[in-house]
Amino acid sequence: MNAAAIWALIQKDARLYFANRLFALVTVLGLVAYAAIYFLLPATVDETLKVGLVIPEMPPALAEALADDAVVVKQFASAADLRAAVAAGEVTVGFAFPPDLFDQLRQGSRPAVELLLAPEVTPDVVGVYEAAARELSFTLAGQALPVTISEVILGPDLAGAQIAPRQRMLPLFAVLVLMVECLGLASLIAAEVEQGTIRALLVTPLTMRGLFVAKSLFGSLFAFVQAVILLAVTGGLAQAPLLNLTALLIGSVLMTGVAFLIASLGRDLMSVMGWGMLALLIMALPTFTVLIPGLAADWVRLIPTHYLVDTIYRSLNFGAGWAEVGGNLLPLAASALLLLALGMAILQRRFA
Amino acid sequence: MPEPAIVAEELTYRYGDLLAVDHISFTVSPGEILGFLGPNGAGKSTTVKMLTGQLRPASGRALLLGIDVARHPKQVQARIGVCFEQPNLYEELSGVDNLRLFAKLFGVRDVDVNALLRRVGLDGRGADLVGRYSKGMKQRLMIARALVNRPDILFLDEPTEGLDPTSAEAIRRVILEEQQRGATIFLTTHDMYEADRLCNRVAFINSGKIVALDTPHNLKQQYGKRMVRAEVVGSDGKLFTREIILDRPETPAEIADLLAHHQVVTLHSEEATLEDIFIRLTGRGLA
Numbered sequence: 001m002n003a004a005a006i007w008a009l010i011q012k013d014a015r016l017y018f019a020n021r022l023f024a025l026v027t028v029l030g031l032v033a034y035a036a037i038y039f040l041l042p043a044t045v046d047e048t049l050k051v052g053l054v055i056p057e058m059p060p061a062l063a064e065a066l067a068d069d070a071v072v073v074k075q076f077a078s079a080a081d082l083r084a085a086v087a088a089g090e091v092t093v094g095f096a097f098p099p100d101l102f103d104q105l106r107q108g109s110r111p112a113v114e115l116l117l118a119p120e121v122t123p124d125v126v127g128v129y130e131a132a133a134r135e136l137s138f139t140l141a142g143q144a145l146p147v148t149i150s151e152v153i154l155g156p157d158l159a160g161a162q163i164a165p166r167q168r169m170l171p172l173f174a175v176l177v178l179m180v181e182c183l184g185l186a187s188l189i190a191a192e193v194e195q196g197t198i199r200a201l202l203v204t205p206l207t208m209r210g211l212f213v214a215k216s217l218f219g220s221l222f223a224f225v226q227a228v229i230l231l232a233v234t235g236g237l238a239q240a241p242l243l244n245l246t247a248l249l250i251g252s253v254l255m256t257g258v259a260f261l262i263a264s265l266g267r268d269l270m271s272v273m274g275w276g277m278l279a280l281l282i283m284a285l286p287t288f289t290v291l292i293p294g295l296a297a298d299w300v301r302l303i304p305t306h307y308l309v310d311t312i313y314r315s316l317n318f319g320a321g322w323a324e325v326g327g328n329l330l331p332l333a334a335s336a337l338l339l340l341a342l343g344m345a346i347l348q349r350r351f352a
Numbered sequence: 353m354p355e356p357a358i359v360a361e362e363l364t365y366r367y368g369d370l371l372a373v374d375h376i377s378f379t380v381s382p383g384e385i386l387g388f389l390g391p392n393g394a395g396k397s398t399t400v401k402m403l404t405g406q407l408r409p410a411s412g413r414a415l416l417l418g419i420d421v422a423r424h425p426k427q428v429q430a431r432i433g434v435c436f437e438q439p440n441l442y443e444e445l446s447g448v449d450n451l452r453l454f455a456k457l458f459g460v461r462d463v464d465v466n467a468l469l470r471r472v473g474l475d476g477r478g479a480d481l482v483g484r485y486s487k488g489m490k491q492r493l494m495i496a497r498a499l500v501n502r503p504d505i506l507f508l509d510e511p512t513e514g515l516d517p518t519s520a521e522a523i524r525r526v527i528l529e530e531q532q533r534g535a536t537i538f539l540t541t542h543d544m545y546e547a548d549r550l551c552n553r554v555a556f557i558n559s560g561k562i563v564a565l566d567t568p569h570n571l572k573q574q575y576g577k578r579m580v581r582a583e584v585v586g587s588d589g590k591l592f593t594r595e596i597i598l599d600r601p602e603t604p605a606e607i608a609d610l611l612a613h614h615q616v617v618t619l620h621s622e623e624a625t626l627e628d629i630f631i632r633l634t635g636r637g638l639a
Contacts, residue, residue, distance in 0.1 A: 019444035196440030
């Protein structure tokens with residue numbers, strides 16, 4: 001293989017990439033936008049629960065029960081005031097006890113307690129608040145359950161150290177950066193086939209292998225550099241830099257393989273975009289499981305980017321190192337090489 | 353006798369059930385221009401692809417400069433230049449950058465791209481993006497690209513197809529210059545005038561087979577019909593055309609009679625064109 005020829009092709013592809021205004025714009029703006037969104041997102045998580053109460057008087061027992069750093073209690077004069085506060089998001093949940101609560105309790109009747117919730121509260125949480133309302137009612141009636149509850153956190157205790165939204169988003173940004181470059185590379189290759197320049201290249205001393213090496217190097221390094229810039233800007237390289245750089249490099253090779261496959265399917269820019277969007281959706285799925293943990297399912301492990309996202313997410317947010325997530329790199333590398341080989345084989349048939 | 357620059361031995365290629373090239377054999381001498389003539393789908397481009405290492409023959413073999421193309425395509429491709437029928441340049445790069453890229457692919461360090469551009473009439477336009485070039489300019493840049501490695505053999509696929517007369521003439525001039533330099537040229541074309549003017553020999557290919565291969569002169573001698581055509585004023589005052597076949601015993605008397613007893617308005621010698629011969633040999637035209 002002629003190194004000078006490969007370098008000439010890499011330079012040519014870089015110039016063609018930036019000659020395409022769409023990709024040039026998306027590349028530059030993408031990096032800036034991801035970094036900007038990262039810094040605009042909250043850096044901390046508000047862990048306090050704001051509770052609104054309408055209650056004739058606050059008995060000491062209840063005040064003691066609610067005395068917790070994580071709970072902020074605000075009293076309101078009427079149920080109407082409390083409703084307005086819940087609707088405005090001023091408090092998360094409201095408990096409106098009737099003004100004659102204690103009279104009703106003394107008379108042995110059954111007071112009605114109004115539980116006020118914001119519309120986005122999910123059914124499982126509604127159940128929790130209902131239980132809390134009963135517990136508060138017991139406490140107000142002087143009948144607190146004689147039990148002691150101890151808390152056991154399985155896994156890292158994130159109380160006071162919840163993962164900020166920006167940190168959850170970072171793996172998604174990294175995958176998006178890699179995917180944009182993947183689409184760019186795929187469209188470059190599709191254009192080479194469509195415009196016939198590939199034929200001109202291959203009647204020179206340049207071999208098919210040399211051509212693929214040049215494309216792979218360009219695609220992988222270009223994507224890698226951008227992902228590294230993003231992580232560096234957002235401070236992501238402060239934690240386990242070697243591990244994250246290795247994961248990103250393998251992820252870049254993986255995306256280059258995906259780009260080869262997309263290019264082998266796409267005949268023009270539009271079809272490349274169509275196939276690319278499908279690939280992007282699939283490859284980005286594992287990042288959604290990080291954003292919404294309940295979404296995680298075993299089949300997500302079949303998507304190679306899971307191993308990239310999991311590595312970055314756990315190392316950045318839980319301090320995981322080689323011992324904990326290093327094992328991810330093996331399936332990531334294996335799938336990257338598999339996709340790269342498959343993409344090359346199919347593209348080679350298209351070039352012939 | 354020098355070794356042929358191109359040797360095709362029983363070259364054959366199939367696209368599925370279609371026999372595109374059917375056991376064709378020929379040789380091309382160093383410094384010769386061979387015209388490869390035939391209608392669309394006759395097998396011209398497939399033959400070029402086999403000769404340039406883009407396709408592997410189903411059977412037979414091609415030797416270029418004594419090297420087996422199928423076995424050592426890259427050795428061969430390092431010494432040839434190929435100009436494709438359809439422009440396949442990097443339109444987002446300048447003319448100069450297109451040439452420099454291919455010079456690097458060929459490992460040519462001392463190429464004077466401006467001199468190349470001057471040769472094909474593109475001096476002063478090298479810095480422009482190729483996307484802004486006209487069709488004729490792109491075709492001329494394709495020729496320049498094919499010359500970037502000073503090839504021993506030049507393959508030109510319909511190099512003047514659809515071009516304006518100025519661009520076509522510029523390309524024909526470069527072809528003749530390359531021949532003078534010593535390059536062997538394999539030219540596929542529809543243009544009979546071009547083939548007649550440029551080629552030392554022409555091959556007619558039809559349905560994947562070579563039906564004739566010789567110099568234009570010999571083909572015309574062998575297959576043509578020499579005659580004179582006269583426009584004559586008839587006794588009723590109207591013009592009519594009279595054709596007299598040459599090379600017959602009675603021809604001199606017929607011409608003498610024509611001149612002596614008729615009012616001749618025009619008199620032209622006629623010879624068969626390569627297209628006439630092709631139609632005669634294949635029963636179809638070149639278009």
